[in-house]
Amino acid sequence: xxxxxxxxxxLLRSACLLTSGDVHLAEDLVQETLRRMYVAWGRRLGxxxxxxxxYAQTVLVRAFLTHRGRRSSDEVVLSELPDGxxxxxxxxxxxxxxxxxxxxxxxxxxxVVVLRYWEDRSVEETAHAMNTSAAAVRTRSTRALARLxxxxxxxxxEFVSA
Amino acid sequence: xxFEDELGEALRRVGDSFDTDxxxxxxxxxxxxxxHSVRRRRTxxxxxxVIALGVLGTGAYASGILPDLDREASVADETPVVGGERxxxxxxxxxxxxxxxxxxDFPRKPGEYVHVxxxxxxxxxxxxxxxxxxxxxxxxxxxxxxxxxxxxxTGKAGAAEVWHDRNQEVTxxxxxxxxxxxxxxxxxxxxxxxxxxxxxxxxxxLMRAGxxxxxxxxxxxxxxxxxxxxxxxxxxxxxxTVTGPGMAATLTSLLPKGTITAPDGRDTSHPLGPAGSVxxxxxxxxxxxxxxxxxxxxDGPSTQQFTRCYPRACKRQELPGGSAVDAYExxxxxxLVERKATYVSAGGDMVEVTAWNAPGEKRRPVRDEPPLTLExxxxxxxxxxxxxxxxxxxxxxxxxxxxxxxxxxxxxYMDELGIEGKRIEDEDGLGPGLIELRRDESRRNTTSxxxxxxxxxxxxxxxKGVVRWVVxxxxxxxxxxxxxxxxxxxxxxxxxxxxPAVGLPLLKATVLSGxxxxxxxxxxxxxxx
Numbered sequence: 001x002x003x004x005x006x007x008x009x010x011l012l013r014s015a016c017l018l019t020s021g022d023v024h025l026a027e028d029l030v031q032e033t034l035r036r037m038y039v040a041w042g043r044r045l046g047x048x049x050x051x052x053x054x055y056a057q058t059v060l061v062r063a064f065l066t067h068r069g070r071r072s073s074d075e076v077v078l079s080e081l082p083d084g085x086x087x088x089x090x091x092x093x094x095x096x097x098x099x100x101x102x103x104x105x106x107x108x109x110x111x112v113v114v115l116r117y118w119e120d121r122s123v124e125e126t127a128h129a130m131n132t133s134a135a136a137v138r139t140r141s142t143r144a145l146a147r148l149x150x151x152x153x154x155x156x157x158e159f160v161s162a
Numbered sequence: 163x164x165f166e167d168e169l170g171e172a173l174r175r176v177g178d179s180f181d182t183d184x185x186x187x188x189x190x191x192x193x194x195x196x197x198h199s200v201r202r203r204r205t206x207x208x209x210x211x212v213i214a215l216g217v218l219g220t221g222a223y224a225s226g227i228l229p230d231l232d233r234e235a236s237v238a239d240e241t242p243v244v245g246g247e248r249x250x251x252x253x254x255x256x257x258x259x260x261x262x263x264x265x266x267d268f269p270r271k272p273g274e275y276v277h278v279x280x281x282x283x284x285x286x287x288x289x290x291x292x293x294x295x296x297x298x299x300x301x302x303x304x305x306x307x308x309x310x311x312x313x314x315x316t317g318k319a320g321a322a323e324v325w326h327d328r329n330q331e332v333t334x335x336x337x338x339x340x341x342x343x344x345x346x347x348x349x350x351x352x353x354x355x356x357x358x359x360x361x362x363x364x365x366x367x368l369m370r371a372g373x374x375x376x377x378x379x380x381x382x383x384x385x386x387x388x389x390x391x392x393x394x395x396x397x398x399x400x401x402x403t404v405t406g407p408g409m410a411a412t413l414t415s416l417l418p419k420g421t422i423t424a425p426d427g428r429d430t431s432h433p434l435g436p437a438g439s440v441x442x443x444x445x446x447x448x449x450x451x452x453x454x455x456x457x458x459x460x461d462g463p464s465t466q467q468f469t470r471c472y473p474r475a476c477k478r479q480e481l482p483g484g485s486a487v488d489a490y491e492x493x494x495x496x497x498l499v500e501r502k503a504t505y506v507s508a509g510g511d512m513v514e515v516t517a518w519n520a521p522g523e524k525r526r527p528v529r530d531e532p533p534l535t536l537e538x539x540x541x542x543x544x545x546x547x548x549x550x551x552x553x554x555x556x557x558x559x560x561x562x563x564x565x566x567x568x569x570x571x572x573x574x575y576m577d578e579l580g581i582e583g584k585r586i587e588d589e590d591g592l593g594p595g596l597i598e599l600r601r602d603e604s605r606r607n608t609t610s611x612x613x614x615x616x617x618x619x620x621x622x623x624x625x626k627g628v629v630r631w632v633v634x635x636x637x638x639x640x641x642x643x644x645x646x647x648x649x650x651x652x653x654x655x656x657x658x659x660x661x662p663a664v665g666l667p668l669l670k671a672t673v674l675s676g677x678x679x680x681x682x683x684x685x686x687x688x689x690x691x
Contacts, residue, residue, distance in 0.1 A: 013177040095176050104350045117170040118177055146293070146342075147349055149165050149268060150279070157269055160171045 007053055008034065011060055017114045018064045020103035033060040057119060058129040061111050065130065094159040101151040109144040112137055164271045242381045244276040244296060252373045253280065253294070258364070260284040264347070273298040275337075275381065281347040282360050290360025291326075291344040296374065299338040324354045329365045332620050337378045341369045402431045403554040409438030412551075413453050416542045420444040420533070430554035441521055447528035450521050455548055456512040457555040460484075477536070484508030487544060489536040497527045503539035511552045513543045586651050587663040595663030596648040601678055607636035612674055616666060625650050627657035631666060635673040643673045 011033060015026035036059050102110055108130065115126040116137075123141070127134045246267030254262060261283045268277040274297035283289035326349065330340040343359035361368065404412070406427030414422050421443040430436045437454040476490030489503040499519045506512045517532040517539060518525075534542075584598045607613045614635035621628040630653070634644040647662035647669055677683045 017173060017177050094172070095179060098172055098176050113169070114173070117166060118173040120170070145165065145169070148169060150266075150291075150349055153266060153268065156165070156168045156172050159175075160168045 007056055010053075011056060014057060014060060014114060014118060015064070017099075017102065017118055018061070018110060020110065021099040029060060029063050032063045036063065054121075054125070057115070061115060061129050062131070065107060065111060094155060097152060097155060098159075101148050104151060105144050105147060109140045109147070112140040113144050113148070116141055165269055166271065168269070242275055243270070244377055244381075246276050246278045249276050249278050249294065249296075249377075250280060252371075252377075253292075253368075256368060256371055256373065257282060257361070258284065261289075263289075271297075275378075283347075284360065288345075288356035288360070289347045290356060291347055291349060292361060293326075293340075293342040293344075295338075295340040296378065297338055299332040324349055324351055325359070327359050327362060327365065329369050331369055337381070339369050339374050339378075341365050401554050402429045404436060404551040405429045406438075409436050409453070409551065410440055411438075412547050413438040413451065413542070414440055416545050416547060417442055417451065417534070418444065418538070421448070423448060430551050435555065436551045442517075442533055444533045446533065447519075448521055449518055449529060449533050450523070450525075451517045451534065452515070453542065453548075454514045455551055455555065456514075457552065458506065458510050458512045460506055460508060460510045479540075481544075487540050489540050491536060499527070499530075499532055501532050501534065501536055501539055503536060503543040505540070505543035511548075513545075513548050513552075515539045515543045587647075593649075593658035593663070594651040595659060596646075596651055596653070597662075597664055598646045598648075599672075600644045602642045602644065605636070605642040607638055607640055607642065610638050612637050613642075614670060614674065616670070621648070621653050624653045625656040628653060628655070629657070629662070631662050631669060633666065633669040633673050635670065637674055637676060637679065640676070640679040643675075643678050645669050645673055 008030060011030045012026060015029045015033075016023060019025045019029070033056060037056055102113065105113065111130060112126060115121045115129055116123070121129070123134050123137050126141075127137045130137065250262075250265050250267070262280050263283070264279075264281040266279045268279070270277055274295055276297075277293075277295045279291060279293040281289050282292050324344065324346045326342050326344045328340065328342040330338055332338045343361050343365055345354035345356050345359045347355060406429045407425060409427035409429070410425035413427075414425065417440075422440050423443070424441040425439070427438040428436055435454060435456050437452065439450065439452040441448040442451045443449070476488055478486060478488045480486050485505065485507045487503060487505045489501070492500045492502075494500065497519075500516060500523070501518075502514065502516045504512065504514050517534045518527075519529045519532045520527045582600050584596060586594045587597050612635065614633070617632040619630060619632070621630055628648060628650045630646050630648045632644065632646045634642060636642040645664075647664045649657045649659045649662045651658060
């Protein structure tokens with residue numbers, strides 16, 4: 001439980017980025033992740049999960065991708081965020097722009113971006129989490145970055161330096 | 163700040179802005195659901211797992227690659243700049259009649275000189291995005307040259323989909339030029355505005371335009387060893403801590419009583435590595451006993467292959483601390499018996515001791531059996547007496563980055579390639595690759611320092627995906643030798659493996675071998691051809 005308490009906030013933030021701001025879906029995903037973690041721990045009792053936080057993150061990404069695979073036809077690009085109350089630390093326009101840009105990416109590309117640049121995971125770790133090859137991750141990552149750069153361009157630099 | 167870093171920072175800020183105060187409810191619900199799942203799966207209780215969940219720890223995951231990002235940022239700062247404005251102006255000159263709009267000059271990523279994009283409209287079939295980058299080619303990032311990749315949403319490009327064609331070329335100096343063309347002005351458009359990317363038939367001309375070469379010629383040449391760990395100076399010239407006669411003397415001291423003649427040895431600075439050899443006679447006839455020392459990557463695939471104990475007679479003994487010793491006996495024919503013990507320590511020290519029942523490997527047997535048993539050879543190989551000589555040798559690079567470190571290879575290459583020659587190598591079993599060697603009698607290194615140049619480049623007009631590593635070098639006062647290793651069985655064949663079949667450390671060691679200036683050795687090579 002301690003683990004859950006310590007990591008849920010982070011998982012939820014990851015999930016919000018993965019779902020490009022759909023907080024309700026994010027909560028569902030985190031709940032599903034915690035459920036799976038619970039079950040996994042029961043099964044792995046006695047065997048060590050080396051890195052529970054990373055493991056949970058992997059479970060979350062896989063849950064997200066499974067969810068997307070299941071109902072990809074339902075995917076809508078959110079023009080406005082359901083819970084768009086921005087914190088003062090975050091320029092609301094760029095926040096929206098970034099989430100909107102993330103929403104433009106295919107789900108797998110978004111997962112790569114979140115894992116690599118939010119989670120700071122290596123290409124290999126990302127590939128493992130997504131059940132794919134390192135080359136595929138590189139391709140997706142290049143493509144996603146090019147796309148994000150085209151979408152956000154210099155506004156991101158201003159946002160970050162602000 | 164490179165775009166990735168900005169993105170990471172922006173993600174952190176946006177991520178942190180999400181309200182997560184409903185956590186507790188989430189956890190409770192999840193735990194409840196988890197319990198249900200577990201109950202469904204099993205009939206026995208697993209309440210203990212919840213405790214384990216807490217015990218197994220939190221926060222073990224440290225996302226600490228920030229220093230790395232800092233390093234990348236500083237690399238970007240050091241990279242020279244090519245003005246985006248000038249590049250866009252050059253494009254205006256290069257492009258056929260049409261309109262150019264939406265010019266963008268992007269912040270540079272590590273290793274990039276410039277990154278611009280613009281939308282080009284030829285006025286006939288629609289507009290499309292053109293993306294252009296130049297920078298330092300880094301094979302680790304996939305800059306291997308001649309990269310033509312396409313993307314479509316489904317992989318099958320059609321008129322309705324947005325797709326692009328990326329073309330990259332790496333110059334012999336190690337810069338890359340990359341042009342990517344799209345079939346829409348905006349990659350995120352739902353539909354392509356034209357069936358093919360704009361300027362599709364013209365990409366190669368644009369990529370190879372002399373203007374870019376002129377631009378790149380002004381810049382410093384990238385480090386040809388980019389992507390490689392810095393070379394241990396001992397690779398060029400290890401210190402002489404044990405002399406050749408010293409090696410033979412150490413070997414003698416480890417042998418049982420007997421007559422020793424014809425001691426011979428290579429010192430620790432020798433390009434082939436230190437070795438000792440004596441003719442040992444226990445009373446039944448003088449037989450050759452040899453020892454050779456190496457430093458290898460103990461986990462490297464080629465080391466494992468080398469010490470895997472091929473013959474059935476081979477016995478492997480694992481020692482405490484991760485070391486191992488192999489011993490085998492071979493009977494290659496004509497009555498010759500060869501016994502060999504190979505010791506590899508956990509740290510990569512390798513000692514090979516060989517004894518024959520003849521005065522040499524290719525000589526006629528003078529006795530039935532070699533004068534030493536396998537057990538005796540093993541104890542010679544494991545002797546701490548070799549520590550001093552091994553300590554003089556440079557640590558082998560990791561095979562994953564440095565390529566095979568199989569120790570006898572430089573000698574073998576020289577022997578088999580001769581002064582000028584080629585052979586197809588597939589030591590690691592990953593695919594055949596051509597090795598070519600040339601000794602340039604007309605060029606000598608007149609400086610007092612060893613000279614070494616390494617190029618990693620795609621093969622101009624070669625097969626699909628073919629790259630080569632060209633290593634040219636000479637010892638002080640020595641002639642220049644060039645070894646070229648391909649990742650294909652021929653330059654015009656398609657690549658069979660990702661990197662050439664021989665690693666750079668070996669290529670360097672081969673090129674810098676003192677034997678290229680040893681007239682006796684060269685004559686023996688000539689005679690064999």
